[in-house]
Structures are given as C-alpha cells and as structure tokens.
Amino acid sequence: MTSPTTTGTNLAFGQEFHLVCPRITRTTLALYAGASGDHNPVHIDTDACHAVGIDDVFAHGMLSMAYLSRLLTDHWAQEQIVSFEVRFSAITPVNSEPTCTGTVTKVDDSVAHLDLTVALPDGTVTLRGAAVVRLG
C-alpha cells in the first residue's frame, strides 16, 4: 500500500471493498494489548479466562475496528473520513481469519456512505457499522 487510490469519480452504488486479515494469533493479541493499552486479561491470558468460565482468549473488538480503519485508509486519505462507527455483535475467537467488507450505499457530490462489516469464514458477523467519507 502506498497511497489512497480511490476517488469519488469512480465510486458506484453497491461497489465493494475487501480486506482479508491474516490469522489472529495469540501473538497478534499480545501485541495489540501492548500497543493499544487494553490489558484486559480475557484477550491474553487463558488462565484468567478459565478462572471466570471462558474457554479461551478472544480478540479485542477494537482490533477488528482497526482492521476496518485500514480498509478505509487503504482507499481514502484519513482526512477524508468524516465519521466511522460500529456495533460489536459477536466475539472473534483466537485463530480466526476475519474479512472486512465495505459496501457503497450512497454517493452524492461531496460524500460517500459505506456499510461496513467484519465477518468470520463461517459467516458470523462480528462487527457491523458505517462510515462517511468526503470525496475529492
């Protein structure tokens, strides 16, 4: 990735953008915990999970939102993002390989609206959201 490649002039209703994430390993979660400052043990410590009846660690929701953010900044300069929101709907188990999808739902002269999802290979949607990007 070098620079954003999408402009308003070539966006169409229904157009999709994808980002396939690499496997979210325990190392990924340890690095994200350190880098984000979110040290909640349910993401990094299986012993702590077992103590409260959780089978295994699971990914930080905000890690998936960071992947969606990459999907946006791969196509638009960050200054073009007006708003970006998600709801967290399911847990992302460790060793998942989620896919981020952005779908253009509306384009007008100055802004594009996108629906956003993060889904697991079995179809489970883990995050659902939307973004507005300024064009041009």
Next chain:
Amino acid sequence: MTTPIDPSLIGTRTDEFSTSAERGRLRFFAEATGQTDPRYSDLGAARAAGHPDLPIPPTFFFCLEMDNPNRGDFLAQLGVDVRTILHGGQKFTYHAPAHAGDVLTFWTEVTDVSSKKGGALQFIVRDTHVGIAGKPVVTLTSTIVVRDPKAAL
C-alpha cells in the same frame, strides 16, 4: 442484581486530562494492526503525504483515552464490576487531523442511560471530546453494556 444506573447520570462530566502519542507508540500500533502503509510509520512518507508528523490513526484516539489516570473511577463509582461490562459500540466523528507530539485534551460526558430486558442489560452512552488547544479534533461515542450477571439472557 446489578444496581440500576440512575438516569441523573446523564449530563455529568469528567475532569479534563491531556496526553500525546510519541512516534514510537504509533509505529508499534501500526505493527500490531498489520498497517504497512508507510504514512503511519515513516516520517518521510507521512510528510510527503502532507502530514507535519505521523498521523494518529482513526481508532487510536480510543487507546489514548485509556491514558486517563482516573479511567477506572467512572465504573467504580457506579458500583459496576468491570467483568460484567461489554463494549457495545463505538463511533468516531472527525473534525481535524492530529499527529504525533500534539497535546490532546480529553473530557467525557454521559449522554444517555437506558435498559432492556427488565434491567438485565443496561446501556451507558458517553461522548468524549478531544481537542488541541481548544480546537475540536474528534468526538468518540462509546456504548457500554452492563450485564446483570445473575440474569439469564
């Protein structure tokens, strides 16, 4: 039984705190999130793209909010056990760019309190306003879900 959250909480505000992101912290975040775009880790690439320094990426403001030295107080004062909460949703509304080294000021206001399923699920919505020297940079809207651990959902 989780204590019902008093709707009079709406409108209450936290004290301000300030923080900033060093370049190394932003490079670590880029590595941890698989971000290989050099604008987020290489100063020359960031400057070539028109940034005065490494840009703070879209979701990193959420991480900086955790620099609040009193961040545990809010739930503790409500009597909410952190093990019973879920992050229900997150929104960012962007007003102006921010970069490594900028001094960012944060303050948070409760904007809504509600419940579902007879109080088994309670929702707290908070807006965090982030600015540089009084100029707005981003507004974070966070929804926290408080589960009654004894309720069957």
